[in-house]
Amino acid sequence: MNQKKQLNERQKWYWKKNIRFIISLLVVWAAVAYGGGILFAKPLSNIQLFGVSFSFWIAHQGAIIVFFLLILTYAIRMDRLDREYAKLLKEDREG
Amino acid sequence: MSVEAITITLVVITFIIYTGIGWWSRVKDTSSFYVAGQNVPTVANGAAIAADWMSAASFISMAGLVAFLGYDGTIYLMGWTGGYVLLALLLAPYLRKFGKFTVPDFIGDRFYSSSARAVAAIATIFISLTYISGQMRGVGIVFSRYLQVDIIVGVLIGMAVVGFFALLGGMKGVTWTQAVQYFVIIIAFLIPACAISAQLTGNPVPQLSFITSDIVERLSQIQIDLGMTEYMAPFTNLSMLNVFMMTLALMAGTAGLPHVIVRFYTVKSVRAARWSAVWAIIFIGLLYLTAPAVGAFAKYNLIDTIADKPVEEVQDIEWVKKWETTGLLQFDDKNGDGNVNYTAGDDNEVMIDGDIIVLSTPEIANLAPFIIALVAAGGLAAALSTASGLLITMTSAVSHDIYYRIFNKSASEAQRLRVGRITLLIALLVAAYVGINPPGFAGEVVALAFGLGAASLFPVILLGIFDKRMNKEGAIAGILTGLVFTLFMIGTILSESIFGTEGALIDSFFGINAQGVGVVGMLLNFIVSFIVSRMTTEPPQEIQELIEDVRAPEIDEDVS
Numbered sequence: 001m002n003q004k005k006q007l008n009e010r011q012k013w014y015w016k017k018n019i020r021f022i023i024s025l026l027v028v029w030a031a032v033a034y035g036g037g038i039l040f041a042k043p044l045s046n047i048q049l050f051g052v053s054f055s056f057w058i059a060h061q062g063a064i065i066v067f068f069l070l071i072l073t074y075a076i077r078m079d080r081l082d083r084e085y086a087k088l089l090k091e092d093r094e095g
Numbered sequence: 096m097s098v099e100a101i102t103i104t105l106v107v108i109t110f111i112i113y114t115g116i117g118w119w120s121r122v123k124d125t126s127s128f129y130v131a132g133q134n135v136p137t138v139a140n141g142a143a144i145a146a147d148w149m150s151a152a153s154f155i156s157m158a159g160l161v162a163f164l165g166y167d168g169t170i171y172l173m174g175w176t177g178g179y180v181l182l183a184l185l186l187a188p189y190l191r192k193f194g195k196f197t198v199p200d201f202i203g204d205r206f207y208s209s210s211a212r213a214v215a216a217i218a219t220i221f222i223s224l225t226y227i228s229g230q231m232r233g234v235g236i237v238f239s240r241y242l243q244v245d246i247i248v249g250v251l252i253g254m255a256v257v258g259f260f261a262l263l264g265g266m267k268g269v270t271w272t273q274a275v276q277y278f279v280i281i282i283a284f285l286i287p288a289c290a291i292s293a294q295l296t297g298n299p300v301p302q303l304s305f306i307t308s309d310i311v312e313r314l315s316q317i318q319i320d321l322g323m324t325e326y327m328a329p330f331t332n333l334s335m336l337n338v339f340m341m342t343l344a345l346m347a348g349t350a351g352l353p354h355v356i357v358r359f360y361t362v363k364s365v366r367a368a369r370w371s372a373v374w375a376i377i378f379i380g381l382l383y384l385t386a387p388a389v390g391a392f393a394k395y396n397l398i399d400t401i402a403d404k405p406v407e408e409v410q411d412i413e414w415v416k417k418w419e420t421t422g423l424l425q426f427d428d429k430n431g432d433g434n435v436n437y438t439a440g441d442d443n444e445v446m447i448d449g450d451i452i453v454l455s456t457p458e459i460a461n462l463a464p465f466i467i468a469l470v471a472a473g474g475l476a477a478a479l480s481t482a483s484g485l486l487i488t489m490t491s492a493v494s495h496d497i498y499y500r501i502f503n504k505s506a507s508e509a510q511r512l513r514v515g516r517i518t519l520l521i522a523l524l525v526a527a528y529v530g531i532n533p534p535g536f537a538g539e540v541v542a543l544a545f546g547l548g549a550a551s552l553f554p555v556i557l558l559g560i561f562d563k564r565m566n567k568e569g570a571i572a573g574i575l576t577g578l579v580f581t582l583f584m585i586g587t588i589l590s591e592s593i594f595g596t597e598g599a600l601i602d603s604f605f606g607i608n609a610q611g612v613g614v615v616g617m618l619l620n621f622i623v624s625f626i627v628s629r630m631t632t633e634p635p636q637e638i639q640e641l642i643e644d645v646r647a648p649e650i651d652e653d654v655s
Binding site for chain 1: 161166168169172173176177179180183184185188302305306307308309310311312327328329330335338339342343346366369370372373376377380383384387643646647648649650
């Protein structure tokens with residue numbers, strides 16, 4: 001019984017961390033795509049990036065690069081979290 | 096050899112490869128037939144997702160759509176890529192952990208209800224069917240444009256090829272042909288893009304020359320001079336509200352398209368599901384970072400070649416001649432001054448179909464006939480790969496979810512496989528029929544499929560994973576609200592082209608157009624399912640355990 005309780009604790013910890021990752025990445029997702037690309041498109045179009053305006057670049061290319069980075073970050077961080085979780089379980093088992 | 100001969104040769108070679116893969120991957124069990132035995136390697140699945148996802152529209156039409164929408168073309172560029180963030184973070188890992196065959200499988204089990212399963216299966220069939228008509232049509236159009244074959248014959252040839260590898264290999268055959276088709280698609284898209292970039296800017300990397308060169312700025316200036324809207328300025332073609340809503344509808348719709356979701360079931364672990372999303376966005380991003388450059392470059396080149404030039408001189412250009420005969424490019428010297436007036440007003444004398452942006456680029460850039468043939472093969476690969484993914488998804492909704500899980504729970508493995516293949520054959524015939532006789536509102540079909548995906552399946556799956564208290568009453572009420580509202584709004588806003596009414600019954604939903612209204616349906620789905628679920632009993636204990644299990648980390652051989 002005690003062991004089961006400990007496992008539940010571990011899973012709760014894992015889920016909490018997962019949710020925190022997801023929320024922070026989705027905040028960036030929304031800020032770049034809907035903030036930079038749409039809501040603040042007008043003010044940001046005064047900033048120049050080489051031959052195009054900054055907001056135009058975000059809307060046509062930059063956001064896609066950010067999407068890739070977000071998905072990559074999540075995959076890497078979840079790999080790390082999985083390893084930490086496995087290590088904790090192993091410690092629990094060995095006492 | 097003539098362009099036609101090279102095109103035929105190349106198309107035949109790719110078709111032999113696709114059918115060969117089908118023969119090599121023929122399957123004998125339902126797990127292989129529906130989810131490719133759940134052992135597709137991560138990178139291959141990423142390529143398969145990309146090909147599954149990138150339809151005839153992405154390949155042939157999108158760069159043109161962006162070229163004519165300017166800044167506002169971001170609805171497609173961000174809208175058709177941003178959904179992968181939602182899929183990778185919110186849906187894919189958990190659905191893989193759940194580990195069955197289909198989307199209705201998850202909804203039916205999670206909401207412990209045959210009604211929920213049936214509603215999800217019907218939504219799946221409806222979304223996939225609307226989408227597949229455009230793909231089969233795309234196959235016919237590529238055949239007719241490049242090989243002067245009748246559209247109907249083109250559709251039938253496409254049907255035969257898809258039918259062969261999908262019937263034999265099921266999801267396994269579909270997966271491996273899609274992975275190969277991705278590389279045909281991307282090579283066919285990149286070579287002309289690099290060539291036109293080198294020709295206009297001296298830099299052969301279109302993704303970079305798009306920002307480092309001054310083409311976009313010059314295009315902006317020319318458009319202002321011709322009295323059109325400024326290319327680089329936001330919200331000149333669509334309101335900010337609509338750009339926002341349409342982008343969100345396409346993103347959430349992506350995450351709610353069953354044929355995309357189901358691809359994440361085919362890998363061997365949760366970790367592999369996360370990493371195949373990484374590969375998918377790399378493969379998709381490669382085309383989507385290039386498309387805005389192709390759009391801007393080809394449009395600049397087109398205007399530069401024809402605007403204010405003598406009509407006779409323009410009509411003498413080789414590629415202008417060719418595309419004039421297809422009707423994609425038309426001139427009408429209204430004022431009889433002998434010059435081509437290209438403007439935004441009534442005195443405009445040029446009609447340009449957006450599809451010409453991608454289709455004519457190889458000729459404009461003076462590329463070898465081989466490249467023109469390659470673009471035809473790429474267009475076919477894009478249409479066939481998406482069609483095959485949709486086909487297997489429709490099939491599984493009927494033969495797995497409705498026949499096996501609802502009507503005949505004791506069906507044997509061999510029976511299920513046979514029913515699967517028969518269903519696939521019927522689905523194929525239906526797909527060919529709608530490809531040959533497309534509904535009059537073919538152009539609106541995409542809005543419909545994405546709007547429904549966003550308003551029905553996406554919210555329900557999301558709540559099923561993240562809201563433990565969500566029960567069957569809430570889910571069914573939500574999914575029906577989203578579906579009915581979105582169907583009703585799209586039907587009334589687009590009534591002119593769908594039902595042939597005189598003018599639209601309503602203009603918009605408080606300023607939101609048909610392509611964005613799915614977002615409102617999605618919000619209603621969330622609100623209704625939340626309220627209904629809180630007023631009814633909580634889900635049974637074993638369902639709460641199922642949710643815990645779906646959320647729990649997967650500790651298997653590759654971690655511990």
